[in-house]
Amino acid sequence: MSSTGPIPPTTSAGSPAGKLAAPRGSNILEVRNVSKSFHDPVTVKVLKEVSLDVRRGEFVSITGKSGCGKSTLLYILSTMDTDYEGQVAIDGEPTRGLSGDRLARIRSEKIGFVFQFHYLLPEFSVLHNVMLPGLKLGKHGRAEVEHRAMERLRQFDMHDHALKSANQLSGGQKQRVAIARALINDPLIIMGDEPTGNLDSRNGAIVFDIFKQISAQHEQSLLVVTHDQDFADRTDRIIVMDDGRVVG
Amino acid sequence: MNLLLSIALTLLRAKLKQSIVAAVGVMFSITMFVTLLGFMNGLNTLLDGLVLNRTPHVRLYNELQASPTQPIEHAWAQHTAAGADSAHHFIRSVKPKDELPRLRNAEAVMQALENDPRVLSVSPRLVAQVFFNVGTVDLNGQVNGIDVMDEIRYYQFADYLVQGDPHDLATGNNTIVLGKGLADMMETGIGDMVQVTTATGERTMLRVSGIFQSGIADYDKVQCYANIKTVQKLLTRPGSYYTDINVKLKDLLLAPAMARELSARFGVDAVDIQTANAQFETGSDVRNIISYAVGVVLLIVAGFGIYNILNMMIYEKLDAIAILKATGFSGSDVRRIFLLLSMVIGLVGGVSGLLFGFLMQNVVDSIPFITAALPTITTFPVDYNPKYYIIAVTFALLTTWIAGWFPASKASQVDPVEIIRGK
Numbered sequence: 063m064s065s066t067g068p069i070p071p072t073t074s075a076g077s078p079a080g081k082l083a084a085p086r087g088s089n090i091l092e093v094r095n096v097s098k099s100f101h102d103p104v105t106v107k108v109l110k111e112v113s114l115d116v117r118r119g120e121f122v123s124i125t126g127k128s129g130c131g132k133s134t135l136l137y138i139l140s141t142m143d144t145d146y147e148g149q150v151a152i153d154g155e156p157t158r159g160l161s162g163d164r165l166a167r168i169r170s171e172k173i174g175f176v177f178q179f180h181y182l183l184p185e186f187s188v189l190h191n192v193m194l195p196g197l198k199l200g201k202h203g204r205a206e207v208e209h210r211a212m213e214r215l216r217q218f219d220m221h222d223h224a225l226k227s228a229n230q231l232s233g234g235q236k237q238r239v240a241i242a243r244a245l246i247n248d249p250l251i252i253m254g255d256e257p258t259g260n261l262d263s264r265n266g267a268i269v270f271d272i273f274k275q276i277s278a279q280h281e282q283s284l285l286v287v288t289h290d291q292d293f294a295d296r297t298d299r300i301i302v303m304d305d306g307r308v309v310g
Numbered sequence: 311m312n313l314l315l316s317i318a319l320t321l322l323r324a325k326l327k328q329s330i331v332a333a334v335g336v337m338f339s340i341t342m343f344v345t346l347l348g349f350m351n352g353l354n355t356l357l358d359g360l361v362l363n364r365t366p367h368v369r370l371y372n373e374l375q376a377s378p379t380q381p382i383e384h385a386w387a388q389h390t391a392a393g394a395d396s397a398h399h400f401i402r403s404v405k406p407k408d409e410l411p412r413l414r415n416a417e418a419v420m421q422a423l424e425n426d427p428r429v430l431s432v433s434p435r436l437v438a439q440v441f442f443n444v445g446t447v448d449l450n451g452q453v454n455g456i457d458v459m460d461e462i463r464y465y466q467f468a469d470y471l472v473q474g475d476p477h478d479l480a481t482g483n484n485t486i487v488l489g490k491g492l493a494d495m496m497e498t499g500i501g502d503m504v505q506v507t508t509a510t511g512e513r514t515m516l517r518v519s520g521i522f523q524s525g526i527a528d529y530d531k532v533q534c535y536a537n538i539k540t541v542q543k544l545l546t547r548p549g550s551y552y553t554d555i556n557v558k559l560k561d562l563l564l565a566p567a568m569a570r571e572l573s574a575r576f577g578v579d580a581v582d583i584q585t586a587n588a589q590f591e592t593g594s595d596v597r598n599i600i601s602y603a604v605g606v607v608l609l610i611v612a613g614f615g616i617y618n619i620l621n622m623m624i625y626e627k628l629d630a631i632a633i634l635k636a637t638g639f640s641g642s643d644v645r646r647i648f649l650l651l652s653m654v655i656g657l658v659g660g661v662s663g664l665l666f667g668f669l670m671q672n673v674v675d676s677i678p679f680i681t682a683a684l685p686t687i688t689t690f691p692v693d694y695n696p697k698y699y700i701i702a703v704t705f706a707l708l709t710t711w712i713a714g715w716f717p718a719s720k721a722s723q724v725d726p727v728e729i730i731r732g733k
Binding site for chain 2: 133137140142143162163165166167169170171175177179181183184185186194195197198199200243244247255
């Protein structure tokens with residue numbers, strides 16, 4: 063259900079409100095005509111006029127061959143990569159041209175990340191790792207953040223390991239902690255870059271179930287880049303990319 | 311900020327060994343800085359004190375001078391005014407007047423000075439050239455008639471008295487304090503009588519009540535001190551006869567201006583301490599510059615240590631920086647974390663440096679240092695002025711801030727996408 067209407071102000075088929083400044087409850091993510099080129103050593107256009115929407119509570123996967131630009135697209139949507147053409151709006155707010163601090167705030171408030179690698183900080187305990195983004199956002203006091211972090215860990219059956227160092231966990235456990243960290247601020251959308259890529263099938267299944275649960279229970283959207291076809295088949299919607307374009 | 315500090319401290323704890331090495335670098339330089347400056351300035355104060363303690367800020371006196379105008383010049387001026395050719399005269403016939411080297415109206419001058427708010431103390435002096443008769447030899451000497459209580463209070467007279475009680479000099483008539491060199495030459499000690507002859511031929515017997523050592527050998531071979539009344543009697547002069555008035559000011563720096571002012575106001579010669587002892591200030595300044603330079607170089611070296619360690623830490627922590635940024639920390643948050651880290655190293659190193667510096671100063675202060683030239687000194691002098699502690703810790707924080715700024719800025723510019731995708 064990708065839309066090709068330019069934004070703003072033209073309406074798009076998928077979203078009734080149509081505009082980027084859509085009210086909450088419609089599209090979490092709106093992408094219009096995003097293109098990106100790498101210039102080193104020769105100019106290669108990796109994304110070509112990509113447009114798509116993600117609705118609230120929707121579990122979307124992006125698949126495609128290696129090098130088709132799916133990860134590149136994800137990092138543009140994550141606001142971490144700002145070097146692109148086109149328009150991206152998160153929760154109705156266009157992100158283009160915003161200051162680094164403002165983008166950091168958007169990431170903190172509205173986006174949760176799960177990467178292929180867990181990226182837990184070995185200097186901190188498991189609990190503290192989960193708490194860090196919450197403490198940064200500062201919406202709740204320290205005690206409340208700690209309580210919420212504990213809740214998340216309990217949800218993923220990791221609460222017994224809360225005080226361990228991240229180094230003492232297995233790969234699957236680390237990834238569950240990383241998901242708990244992504245959820246600590248109740249983000250509107252969780253983005254995953256091959257979140258099961260480093261896991262065996264059993265742990266991969268656990269992670270998928272957790273994602274499914276999040277999407278069903280909390281009305282949070284998920285946008286996951288994966289090359290695992292089984293994983294993709296079980297999501298609400300699959301966006302297939304090929305050579306920098308959305309093809310299905 | 312609290313959160314950033316706790317992250318910084320956690321990162322620091324993870325690299326405890328390196329952090330300690332960096333902090334020790336700062337500590338070492340601060341220790342050396344404080345010790346060096348304390349010692350140098352202790353020494354400066356001591357050496358300056360050798361002369362400056364005993365020197366008035368402004369000295370008023372009357373110098374015998376040749377008359378600036380010869381009588382013939384007055385006649386010549388009238389002559390040329392009447393239309394005669396100008397010419398030059400070679401007559402230098404008028405010698406200095408047979409005038410006593412006394413200060414005229416000295417008591418009124420002293421009274422005026424006492425009332426001046428800039429003045430700390432006013433002490434009169436009467437200097438007399440004398441001979442000490444030792445067997446068949448006459449030794450040259452100079453007796454300074456002083457107001458003993460004033461000299462003790464404002465010129466540390468008692469500190470330089472190696473034998474005897476200064477108060478004997480204040481109360482006793484016909485007593486004298488001899489310079490150490492002079493006393494040694496005359497082989498006299500306390501209680502002995504010495505015979506003194508003035509320039510006009512008067513002879514008096516004086517009792518030795520103390521031995522004085524200034525630390526300057528030539529000075530101690532000539533100078534003696536006596537009660538001003540004793541010297542007036544010696545010279546058979548009245549009680550208002552003074553040759554010098556020594557003035558101490560509340561602010562030493564006013565001395566040159568005051569000297570000019572007093573000279574004009576009272577019609578006497580006046581010399582200020584800066585003019586009389588210019589070389590001491592120069593010496594102190596040079597020593598100060600050297601010790602500051604060494605201290606600052608030490609700190610800069612410590613700064614490079616911090617810079618290196620932070621750079622290494624950032625390289626090792628690229629993952630952590632990337633994920634912090636991905637989860638909502640901004641570039642300036644990251645910069646602050648690493649700056650805080652650097653400042654913590656600087657603060658810990660700086661404060662322990664001050665502590666060790668204080669200990670080192672105490673160690674230096676207790677090293678024996680006995681020299682004949684400095685009778686009152688038994689150990690190396692140290693200046694415990696808190697100024698040096700404040701300068702040291704300010705420099706330490708400044709250096710660590712600068713050393714931390716560059717790596718921290720680099721960390722703030724780390725592109726998380728590059729790190730995360732690179733895995």
